[in-house]
Amino acid sequence: MIAARAEKGIEVSEVFFVACGGSLVDLYPSKYFLASESRVLRTDLYTANEFVHACPKVLGERSIVILCSHSGNTPEVVEAVKVAKSVGSITVTLTHNTSAEIANFSDHNILYEWGDESRVKNNPMAISLALSLEVLQQADGYPNYREFQEALYKINDVVAAARCKVEERVSIFAAAYQKEEMFYVLSSGASYGHAYGFANSSLMEMQWLDASSIHSGEFFHGPFEVTDKKTNFIVLVNEGRIRPLDERVLNFLKRYAKNYVVIDAKELGIGLLPESVVEFFNPILFYSVLCDYRAALAKIRNHPLETRRYMGKVEY
Amino acid sequence: MIAARAEKGIEVSEVFFVACGGSLVDLYPSKYFLASESRVLRTDLYTANEFVHACPKVLGERSIVILCSHSGNTPEVVEAVKVAKSVGSITVTLTHNTSAEIANFSDHNILYEWGDESRVKNNPMAISLALSLEVLQQADGYPNYREFQEALYKINDVVAAARCKVEERVSIFAAAYQKEEMFYVLSSGASYGHAYGFANSSLMEMQWLDASSIHSGEFFHGPFEVTDKKTNFIVLVNEGRIRPLDERVLNFLKRYAKNYVVIDAKELGIGLLPESVVEFFNPILFYSVLCDYRAALAKIRNHPLETRRYMGKVEY
Numbered sequence: 001m002i003a004a005r006a007e008k009g010i011e012v013s014e015v016f017f018v019a020c021g022g023s024l025v026d027l028y029p030s031k032y033f034l035a036s037e038s039r040v041l042r043t044d045l046y047t048a049n050e051f052v053h054a055c056p057k058v059l060g061e062r063s064i065v066i067l068c069s070h071s072g073n074t075p076e077v078v079e080a081v082k083v084a085k086s087v088g089s090i091t092v093t094l095t096h097n098t099s100a101e102i103a104n105f106s107d108h109n110i111l112y113e114w115g116d117e118s119r120v121k122n123n124p125m126a127i128s129l130a131l132s133l134e135v136l137q138q139a140d141g142y143p144n145y146r147e148f149q150e151a152l153y154k155i156n157d158v159v160a161a162a163r164c165k166v167e168e169r170v171s172i173f174a175a176a177y178q179k180e181e182m183f184y185v186l187s188s189g190a191s192y193g194h195a196y197g198f199a200n201s202s203l204m205e206m207q208w209l210d211a212s213s214i215h216s217g218e219f220f221h222g223p224f225e226v227t228d229k230k231t232n233f234i235v236l237v238n239e240g241r242i243r244p245l246d247e248r249v250l251n252f253l254k255r256y257a258k259n260y261v262v263i264d265a266k267e268l269g270i271g272l273l274p275e276s277v278v279e280f281f282n283p284i285l286f287y288s289v290l291c292d293y294r295a296a297l298a299k300i301r302n303h304p305l306e307t308r309r310y311m312g313k314v315e316y
Numbered sequence: 317m318i319a320a321r322a323e324k325g326i327e328v329s330e331v332f333f334v335a336c337g338g339s340l341v342d343l344y345p346s347k348y349f350l351a352s353e354s355r356v357l358r359t360d361l362y363t364a365n366e367f368v369h370a371c372p373k374v375l376g377e378r379s380i381v382i383l384c385s386h387s388g389n390t391p392e393v394v395e396a397v398k399v400a401k402s403v404g405s406i407t408v409t410l411t412h413n414t415s416a417e418i419a420n421f422s423d424h425n426i427l428y429e430w431g432d433e434s435r436v437k438n439n440p441m442a443i444s445l446a447l448s449l450e451v452l453q454q455a456d457g458y459p460n461y462r463e464f465q466e467a468l469y470k471i472n473d474v475v476a477a478a479r480c481k482v483e484e485r486v487s488i489f490a491a492a493y494q495k496e497e498m499f500y501v502l503s504s505g506a507s508y509g510h511a512y513g514f515a516n517s518s519l520m521e522m523q524w525l526d527a528s529s530i531h532s533g534e535f536f537h538g539p540f541e542v543t544d545k546k547t548n549f550i551v552l553v554n555e556g557r558i559r560p561l562d563e564r565v566l567n568f569l570k571r572y573a574k575n576y577v578v579i580d581a582k583e584l585g586i587g588l589l590p591e592s593v594v595e596f597f598n599p600i601l602f603y604s605v606l607c608d609y610r611a612a613l614a615k616i617r618n619h620p621l622e623t624r625r626y627m628g629k630v631e632y
Contacts, residue, residue: 020533020536020537021534021537021538022538024534024537036370036372036373037373038373039374040374042358044360047531049533049561050504050505050531050533050561053505053557053558053561054352054505054595057353057354057355058355074537076533182498182526189369189370199528200534200538204539204541205537205538205539205541206541208541208542210498210528210542212515212526212527212528213528214516215363215366217336217363217364217365217366217392218337218340218363221338221340221390221516221521222337222338222517222520222521223516223520223521224626224627225520225521225524225624225627226520226525226526227626241369242370244369245365245366245369248632251632252626256630279370308541309541310540310541310568311536311538311540311541314571314572316536316564316567316568
């Protein structure tokens with residue numbers, strides 16, 4: 001489709017990522033990747049209802065819009081794909097539902113795998129990264145294309161090994177923090193979206209616990225003033241060029257906090273991936289590992305991850 | 317400077333906004349404005365240390381980088397302006413300090429007014445918007461250029477009237493919420509940055525209170541599950557095309573929450589600005605009004621806004 005348009009002289013000029021909640025989190029690394037690596041493509045990330053109500057004026061036939069909805073029927077995402085389609089954008093949808101409504105307005109619908117038995121390469125985060133890689137390669141030519149492919153190939157084993165490594169830790173975490181009611185989750189770079197996701201989806205939505213995500217770089221410009229020996233922190237330490245930001249948070253917490261949990265992608269083995277692209281894969285590792293942390297917490301708190309009081313239960 | 321480059325055939329292709337904490341919040345509306353309105357310019361917003369460590373590859377002589385530091389000496393912002401300068405970008409710095417270090421690496425340094433007696437038009441948020449307007453006008457030609465200028469001219473009176481209107485309300489808020497320890501702050505569109513800013517700067521930094529900002533569009537995709545009659549919410553309701561997102565939050569809170577404060581830009585008189593551009597001015601109104609809310613809270617809690625335990629007091 002991109003090639004067909006290129007023949008008509010229509011080059012892709014922007015890639016927009018649109019979703020809600022956990023699916024938005026899955027697209028965050030792709031937006032980060034293109035914003036960082038492309039010299040040609042404009043990119044941005046939108047919660048679907050903002051995209052619908054305050055659509056960027058540039059949206060048109062030179063735009064690729066990548067949308068994700070697990071159920072495939074999220075009303076705001078359905079609206080968003082309609083908006084994109086109506087102005088001639090190339091629409092790519094990702095969903096886990098074989099009869100997803102978003103697929104009706106999609107040029108390319110991708111059905112992804114989900115669940116503990118699936119390979120992370122076939123989950124939406126990696127699929128979206130792989131799509132972005134191809135778009136980047138066509139638009140810019142990406143010098144680390146092969147390394148990125150290699151990382152996509154290797155990431156499943158890296159994640160599997162990391163999950164083994166945290167097996168005991170997650171129980172220790174759950175036991176220690178089971179009575180706590182407020183958590184700060186910190187990270188940066190490609191993984192900031194997963195700090196946000198762990199706060200908003202895993203803790204607030206699935207555990208009804210108070211939470212807030214803080215960018216490691218922003219921590220020292222205000223938020224760190226809440227730090228004391230009772231404040232709870234979860235820090236996702238990236239490997240790659242952004243690592244110093246997360247390490248700086250750790251160094252501060254070592255001195256002024258007591259309750260903090262460190263999940264360090266480097267210590268968990270992500271260094272097996274090529275150095276030139278490793279930073280973009282941190283969030284894939286964090287997501288899988290954090291699923292184990294939240295499962296342990298849910299179990300000890302007797303609050304199943306699926307329990308909702310509003311979502312899908314009342315009108316809103 | 318832009319004109320001089322254009323003569324050499326170098327057109328501006330992107331505008332990056334770079335700062336930390338409260339200054340980053342001041343730049344948020346400009347990024348939102350350009351992302352929404354420009355068909356030509358790429359734009360993004362970076363906390364300075366991420367910009368330094370994971371600098372976008374596109375950064376170069378076709379880039380304008382607008383940086384803000386109140387003190388003018390924030391180390392991460394100093395580094396960021398050096399990075400931008402080193403690759404030939406046009407650098408514009410905003411500061412309140414006549415001997416700001418960032419000015420040493422700046423093509424255009426703008427000294428802004430600050431404090432209760434200054435006109436909001438001369439504060440960094442409006443200055444950055446006015447700069448963005450001119451860049452947009454040169455790059456795209458902006459059909460609402462005159463209306464935007466009119467709004468810049470009128471906003472000070474609108475804000476002054478709004479502050480009068482909330483004079484009693486802020487005391488009622490402070491009295492009612494003085495013992496509360498956790499707040500969610502919600503908004504969307506151009507004002508999301510100020511939901512973030514009120515949480516991270518006003519509540520966490522200046523009051524050592526727990527806080528979290530939630531985008532109104534994201535609220536229904538996870539975070540709203542924490543809602544009960546004890547959860548505290550502050551909702552910034554925008555005027556303009558994004559308004560339905562904030563209203564939807566209010567409608568939900570009316571049914572399921574009890575402790576929520578509404579700051580509605582429309583009710584506070586922002587409708588005096590031209591309809592075509594009003595949405596970009598909501599955050600200017602919110603910032604000034606929220607300063608009165610936080611001042612009242614600080615007073616009743618006997619916790620002065622200037623009190624810090626780490627910032628500028630310890631090494632980090």
